[in-house]
Amino acid sequence: MNIDPRSHVPxxxxxxxxxxxxxxxxxYRPGESLPSLRALAxxxxxxxxxxxxxxxxxxxxxxxxxxxxxxxxxxxxxxxSARTRARHAVRRAFEQGLRAGAxxxxxxxxxxxxxxxxxxxxxLAGK
Amino acid sequence: MKWLLWREYRLNRLxxxxxxxxLLAPYVVGLIVLCWAICxxxxxxxxxxxxxAVVVFGAAALYSxxxxxxxxxLLGGNAIAGExxxxxxxxxxxxxxxxxxxxxxxxxxxxxxxxxIWAVNLLVLGALVSLTPEMRxxxxxxxxxxxxxWALTSLLIYCVSWLFSSLQSNPSxxxxxxxxxPLFVVxxxxxxxxxxxxxxxxxxxxxxxPIASLLLAVxxxxxxxxxxxxxxxx
Amino acid sequence: MSAKQENEAAIELVGLTKRFGxxxxxxxxxxxxxxGSTFGLLGPNGAGKTTTIKMLMGLLRPTAGRVRVLGxxxxxxxxxxxxxxxxxxxxxxxxxxxxxxxxxxxxxxLYERWNDQTCRELLELFxxxxxKQVKHLSKxxxVKLSLLLAVxxxxxxLxxxxxxxxxxxxxxxxxxxGVLRTICxxxxxxxxSTHSLDDVQRLADTVGILYGxxxxxxxxxxxxxxxxxxxxxxxxxxxxxxxxxxxTIWQRVQGREWLVTVGDFTPDxxxxxxxxxxxxxxxxxxxxxxxxxxxxxxGRRAAS
Numbered sequence: 026m027n028i029d030p031r032s033h034v035p036x037x038x039x040x041x042x043x044x045x046x047x048x049x050x051x052x053y054r055p056g057e058s059l060p061s062l063r064a065l066a067x068x069x070x071x072x073x074x075x076x077x078x079x080x081x082x083x084x085x086x087x088x089x090x091x092x093x094x095x096x097x098x099x100x101x102x103x104x105x106s107a108r109t110r111a112r113h114a115v116r117r118a119f120e121q122g123l124r125a126g127a128x129x130x131x132x133x134x135x136x137x138x139x140x141x142x143x144x145x146x147x148x149l150a151g152k
Numbered sequence: 153m154k155w156l157l158w159r160e161y162r163l164n165r166l167x168x169x170x171x172x173x174x175l176l177a178p179y180v181v182g183l184i185v186l187c188w189a190i191c192x193x194x195x196x197x198x199x200x201x202x203x204x205a206v207v208v209f210g211a212a213a214l215y216s217x218x219x220x221x222x223x224x225x226l227l228g229g230n231a232i233a234g235e236x237x238x239x240x241x242x243x244x245x246x247x248x249x250x251x252x253x254x255x256x257x258x259x260x261x262x263x264x265x266x267x268x269i270w271a272v273n274l275l276v277l278g279a280l281v282s283l284t285p286e287m288r289x290x291x292x293x294x295x296x297x298x299x300x301x302w303a304l305t306s307l308l309i310y311c312v313s314w315l316f317s318s319l320q321s322n323p324s325x326x327x328x329x330x331x332x333x334p335l336f337v338v339x340x341x342x343x344x345x346x347x348x349x350x351x352x353x354x355x356x357x358x359x360x361x362p363i364a365s366l367l368l369a370v371x372x373x374x375x376x377x378x379x380x381x382x383x384x385x386x
Numbered sequence: 387m388s389a390k391q392e393n394e395a396a397i398e399l400v401g402l403t404k405r406f407g408x409x410x411x412x413x414x415x416x417x418x419x420x421x422g423s424t425f426g427l428l429g430p431n432g433a434g435k436t437t438t439i440k441m442l443m444g445l446l447r448p449t450a451g452r453v454r455v456l457g458x459x460x461x462x463x464x465x466x467x468x469x470x471x472x473x474x475x476x477x478x479x480x481x482x483x484x485x486x487x488x489x490x491x492x493x494x495x496l497y498e499r500w501n502d503q504t505c506r507e508l509l510e511l512f513x514x515x516x517x518k519q520v521k522h523l524s525k526x527x528x529v530k531l532s533l534l535l536a537v538x539x540x541x542x543x544l545x546x547x548x549x550x551x552x553x554x555x556x557x558x559x560x561x562x563x564g565v566l567r568t569i570c571x572x573x574x575x576x577x578x579s580t581h582s583l584d585d586v587q588r589l590a591d592t593v594g595i596l597y598g599x600x601x602x603x604x605x606x607x608x609x610x611x612x613x614x615x616x617x618x619x620x621x622x623x624x625x626x627x628x629x630x631x632x633x634t635i636w637q638r639v640q641g642r643e644w645l646v647t648v649g650d651f652t653p654d655x656x657x658x659x660x661x662x663x664x665x666x667x668x669x670x671x672x673x674x675x676x677x678x679x680x681x682x683x684x685g686r687r688a689a690s
Binding site for chain 3: 036062063072
């Protein structure tokens with residue numbers, strides 16, 4: 026997992042996002058165990074307390090749960106929950122873009138056509 | 153402690169090798185002289201009623217002792233300043249070993265080296281004396297007291313080198329200061345004699361020199377050791 | 387953990403000062419690092435980080451102030467402190483003629499607690515050749531060896547002075563792993579002194595910014611990032627307000643653009659700024675640690 030310390034997103038959120046994406050992509054399936062604190066800390070090259078915070082955040086969302094003495098596991102609703110969170114994240118990104126457009130004085134129609142143009146370009150690029 | 157002593161040995165290895173050379177060189181020269189005398193002269197000469205070999209090796213032993221004064225200056229001068237010069241003192245500084253133990257290992261090495269040098273030379277002299285019992289060793293006590301003077305001078309040189317090794321980080325400065333210190337003692341005594349109008353050579357010097365050098369040696373060693381033990385910086 | 391253990395500070399500096407002739411390298415520094423935390427001492431070169439660390443380790447006598455490490459006065463109980471603190475210095479002066487195996491053996495004999503297994507694992511991980519002489523080791527290998535020596539005796543406190551400076555990316559990774567292993571295995575206290583913001587963000591949970599021998603701020607990183615914001619506003623007549631917001635760290639006026647960085651930021655602060663006459667289009671900018679660090683330094687420079 027690659028962490029960018031320079032990003033304005035706190036490191037623990039970057040880790041949480043990374044785990045969420047992995048779950049959404051099916052790398053960790055419901056019921057499977059997640060990497061230990063130590064393993065993930067060494068892999069991401071960050072302080073284990075930060076990993077703990079990331080895991081705490083994910084547990085709060087219900088994406089993962091912990092079994093005493095056995096570690097952390099993906100919740101059964103995990104994949105669906107991850108997809109929901111992904112939706113939320115995309116919506117947040119859209120909101121940010123729209124706010125920036127509004128601040129620059131763009132109208133609704135202009136922004137809509139700009140969105141569709143961007144979507145078409147990405148589709149052409151094969152994503 | 154073994155590792156400390158091993159490290160001190162490695163740090164002073166070159167000096168110890170030099171000391172060994174200085175110890176043995178006079179004997180090698182003596183051997184050459186003896187061989188030459190035997191090869192060229194039909195009969196080796198007798199000097200003052202003593203066999204040639206005895207005189208040659210006796211002289212070699214005395215020269216060896218004289219040269220050991222320089223070895224002792226090297227050992228004293230390098231003892232503490234050597235570590236500072238190559239900055240390995242900074243490494244030792246954060247290891248959990250007390251200055252006291254480090255001081256003890258430095259002294260142990262010096263004592264071992266010096267004792268070895270003197271042991272070799274004294275054994276040679278002792279052997280030479282015992283090999284010629286029939287000769288009158290007229291000036292034996294005189295020879296013994298001059299050996300005592302050399303021993304004292306040796307001590308003085310070491311202690312002054314030690315002090316300057318402790319105070320700063322250039323071993324050469326410490327070595328040279330130590331090597332030169334006996335001359336300063338003599339100069340000081342000469343000056344004192346002139347000030348108090350005393351006849352220097354016959355009585356003042358033979359008594360004054362041992363006392364002055366012993367005092368200076370003890371004071372230098374104590375000051376150097378206390379400073380080293382109490383200093384915080386490496 | 388008992389209450390006493392939780393409250394015990396691994397490091398306690400009170401009014402620490404060091405003067406070299408006319409220069410003041412460390413100026414009335416007071417700092418408390420609680421046990422179990424990872425503290426990043428951040429500052430530009432010449433800020434006094436190494437001087438502070440040397441006083442912490444008992445390698446330098448302070449001009450004034452007190453240094454307590456693991457509950458003991460450093461100059462009063464130097465051996466106890468050195469037994470329990472692992473130190474990776476900025477410049478390495480191991481005996482150059484010693485071989486790696488000999489250095490390890492030498493140190494092993496001096497420490498009371500020595501973990502042979504940790505030592506072996508790290509020798510393998512760092513790929514250190516026991517027969518190689520110190521003088522033939524690259525800078526990266528020297529640092530790794532220093533870390534190995536510092537960590538193998540199970541210290542309660544690990545002090546690292548610019549460990550990652552000048553290392554190639556691979557050596558950096560190795561060293562980060564070595565440091566992280568020690569943070570993970572036992573909840574040790576770690577003090578990391580560096581000018582690299584990336585490393586502080588990765589490893590530390592608390593940060594202290596040192597500049598000109600003075601501690602500018604000492605806070606948990608997350609708190610600091612959350613409560614320090616930069617405001618960008620338009621000044622209608624190009625003049626900043628007479629009253630600056632409380633806890634202003636730094637400000638700059640360029641034409642009509644006003645940038646001001648404020649600590650302990652609350653919604654009230656925002657309202658106060660908006661309420662000022664001649665101030666429009668107030669916008670909050672999130673700062674990363676780098677931006678924050680620079681603003682603290684710039685603010686201090688402007689003040690002195």
